[in-house]
Amino acid sequence: MFLLIIVQLYTVPIVLRTLGASDYGLYYVVGGIVAMFSFIGGSLSSGSQRFIAYALGKRDIKLLKRTFDTTVSIYIVFAIISFIVLEIGGIWFLNYQMNIPADRLIAANWCYQFSLLAFVINLMVIPYMATVIAHERMSLFAYLSILECVLKLGVAIALQYILKDKLIVYAILIFVVAVLVQAVYWLYCRFQFAECKNYSFSWSSKTGKELLTYSGWNVVGSLAIISRQQGLNVLLNLFFGTILNAAHSIAQQIYGVLMQFVNNLYMATRPQITKFYAVGDTVEMWNLVFRSAKLAFYLLMLISIPLIIEMNTILMLWLGDVPQYTVEISILMIISMLIETQVNQIIAAFQAANKIKRYQLYSSTILLCNIPITYWLLRILGDVPLVPYFVSILLSVLYAGSILWQAKVEIQLELNKYIKQVIIKLCLVFGVAFLCIYSISTLMSPSLYRVLCTCLLSIFLIPFIVWLIGLDNIEKSFCIRLLRDKLHL
Numbered sequence: 210m211f212l213l214i215i216v217q218l219y220t221v222p223i224v225l226r227t228l229g230a231s232d233y234g235l236y237y238v239v240g241g242i243v244a245m246f247s248f249i250g251g252s253l254s255s256g257s258q259r260f261i262a263y264a265l266g267k268r269d270i271k272l273l274k275r276t277f278d279t280t281v282s283i284y285i286v287f288a289i290i291s292f293i294v295l296e297i298g299g300i301w302f303l304n305y306q307m308n309i310p311a312d313r314l315i316a317a318n319w320c321y322q323f324s325l326l327a328f329v330i331n332l333m334v335i336p337y338m339a340t341v342i343a344h345e346r347m348s349l350f351a352y353l354s355i356l357e358c359v360l361k362l363g364v365a366i367a368l369q370y371i372l373k374d375k376l377i378v379y380a381i382l383i384f385v386v387a388v389l390v391q392a393v394y395w396l397y398c399r400f401q402f403a404e405c406k407n408y409s410f411s412w413s414s415k416t417g418k419e420l421l422t423y424s425g426w427n428v429v430g431s432l433a434i435i436s437r438q439q440g441l442n443v444l445l446n447l448f449f450g451t452i453l454n455a456a457h458s459i460a461q462q463i464y465g466v467l468m469q470f471v472n473n474l475y476m477a478t479r480p481q482i483t484k485f486y487a488v489g490d491t492v493e494m495w496n497l498v499f500r501s502a503k504l505a506f507y508l509l510m511l512i513s514i515p516l517i518i519e520m521n522t523i524l525m526l527w528l529g530d531v532p533q534y535t536v537e538i539s540i541l542m543i544i545s546m547l548i549e550t551q552v553n554q555i556i557a558a559f560q561a562a563n564k565i566k567r568y569q570l571y572s573s574t575i576l577l578c579n580i581p582i583t584y585w586l587l588r589i590l591g592d593v594p595l596v597p598y599f600v601s602i603l604l605s606v607l608y609a610g611s612i613l614w615q616a617k618v619e620i621q622l623e624l625n626k627y628i629k630q631v632i633i634k635l636c637l638v639f640g641v642a643f644l645c646i647y648s649i650s651t652l653m654s655p656s657l658y659r660v661l662c663t664c665l666l667s668i669f670l671i672p673f674i675v676w677l678i679g680l681d682n683i684e685k686s687f688c689i690r691l692l693r694d695k696l697h698l
């Protein structure tokens with residue numbers, strides 16, 4: 210994991226220097242048009258994972274095969290429709306609505322076409338990725354993450370020696386990387402899982418209806434998340450141009466690296482949560498939700514605290530020439546992430562119980578307010594680029610509250626217990642750790658030496674504080690047993 214992060218972080222400044230801030234921002238905002246349409250694919254993905262994991266929990270081979278074939282058929286239809294809509298609507302929006310320099314419009318169109326092709330290929334492989342997750346073959350994700358990182362690093366290095374339009378070549382090479390990685394997923398599933406062999410285009414009315422109904426409500430949630438990530442990038446382009454898109458994209462890269470830690474834990478635990486529910490063991494389901502929510506936050510905190518304290522120096526050392534507002538945007542996005550991580554694992558319980566209608570309706574409505582509120586404030590306040598990120602933090606707090614309340618109403622979450630054992634404990638641990646590390650770090654002048662000291666202090670002090678006030682006796686006993694098993698004591 211740490212090796213992957215180092216490679217990813219090393220790749221970004223190479224690409225930024227090679228393309229330049231304007232073209233770097235242009236690539237990500239153009240890809241954002243396609244990514245905004247991926248909300249439906251994302252919602253179908255969570256539905257696929259849920260129903261495949263449920264069939265595995267029931268040990269029903271026929272149901273498993275029927276679910277997989279129906280899922281692939283749905284994705285084929287959706288990929289065709291998406292391609293047609295994005296070819297027509299996306300090209301119009303790109304050429305007539307976005308704030309793109311006239312001399313880069315041709316390159317932007319090339320980027321768009323290859324982003325669209327990569328999007329369609331990714332869609333077709335989602336059912337296979339969902340099957341890998343349901344079978345809990347997480348090692349495959351680790352190996353393919355390494356492969357993808359190495360290939361992208363190779364692209365970044367090769368790009369420096371390209372004499373033609375570097376932006377167009379970069380888009381083509383990233384598309385090739387996507388094809389190679391997705392091909393491995395497809396081949397692995399074809400050879401490893403019986404339900405993935407001998408696919409035939411088919412439709413099960415019962416399975417298809419359940420999947421689409423379930424995914425229909427997830428569409429709302431996925432739309433809300435995509436609108437905040439990619440929709441905000443497009444909105445920034447309309448008001449401020451491609452330079453601010455570069456700052457947002459760099460901050461998004463940091464956000465993505467941090468989320469890898471959390472998402473790996475989510476991928477490992479969510480199939481188990483669904484399987485516990487499938488066999489009626491809700492006590493173990495909630496125990497896993499509580500513990501994995503805390504662990505996810507502690508992992509995120511271990512990296513986010515030194516980042517928040519030393520963001521300016523780290524970005525200077527990392528990028529050299531840092532686009533304006535990158536430091537502030539990165540910190541505000543991390544704060545928003547920390548708030549939402551405290552409740553995001555509860556979503557797995559909603560999905561396991563197949564009770565997502567109300568929670569998606571309320572929580573997604575809150576997140577969808579991000580774009581209209583931001584647009585309205587930018588029209589009134591004008592040149593204040595940080596407004597969208599303060600709005601995001603406020604909405605993250607409301608979103609977390611909505612998740613907690615709906616979990617109490619819909620799936621019998623013991624709200625007081627969760628607040629006491631998870632929320633309060635996480636906030637207390639974060640507050641104590643941040644104040645201790647910040648107080649010591651600021652005794653030194655900003656420098657590489659201070660960054661190293663802050664990181665080392667975080668590595669030793671945060672686990673100590675977590676052990677002291679962040680874990681109960683059962684969790685401490687579990688950690689001791691796990692450590693003994695690993696060390697063969």
